[in-house]
Amino acid sequence: MGYASRIEHWADTHHPVWIDYLRVVLGLFIFFKGVMFIGNTERLMDMMTGIDIGFFNMALAHYVAFAHLVGGLLIAMGLLTRFAIVFQLPILFFAVFFVNIQQGFLSVSNNLEFELSLITFILLIVYLIYGSGKFSVDEFMRKHPHY
Numbered sequence: 001m002g003y004a005s006r007i008e009h010w011a012d013t014h015h016p017v018w019i020d021y022l023r024v025v026l027g028l029f030i031f032f033k034g035v036m037f038i039g040n041t042e043r044l045m046d047m048m049t050g051i052d053i054g055f056f057n058m059a060l061a062h063y064v065a066f067a068h069l070v071g072g073l074l075i076a077m078g079l080l081t082r083f084a085i086v087f088q089l090p091i092l093f094f095a096v097f098f099v100n101i102q103q104g105f106l107s108v109s110n111n112l113e114f115e116l117s118l119i120t121f122i123l124l125i126v127y128l129i130y131g132s133g134k135f136s137v138d139e140f141m142r143k144h145p146h147y
Helices: 003-013 017-039 041-048 056-079 082-100 113-130 138-143
Strands: none
Touching: 003 113, 017 041, 017 056, 017 113, 056 082, 082 113
């Protein structure tokens, strides 16, 4: 049994129910951020202007919004959770270490964006290890393969 398989087996056997509820809240939060980015694309573009990536800003803004919308719903339902998290991690890594850290920790100007990004990034790493849990579509499909 490989190291990754042992970690996954441990996570499956030590998975309290509250972690599933937290996964749903995390997914809905990410979905809500995607809706906010679509509703206020200018704000997202302003956040990325400090980083000089040229004409990719608009494409990146569309990727972030789409990944948050679809990924947030997938994470909340527990469907393809690890797959959805893989697309979220680069976004949150970029948000934590390049966008929000410039404004500082607990500063008045960032409205807790750095702290929320950091907590979301850490939770995504946790769910990458733990998986979707007992109350998820992934678990239902695993138990009922004929669906």
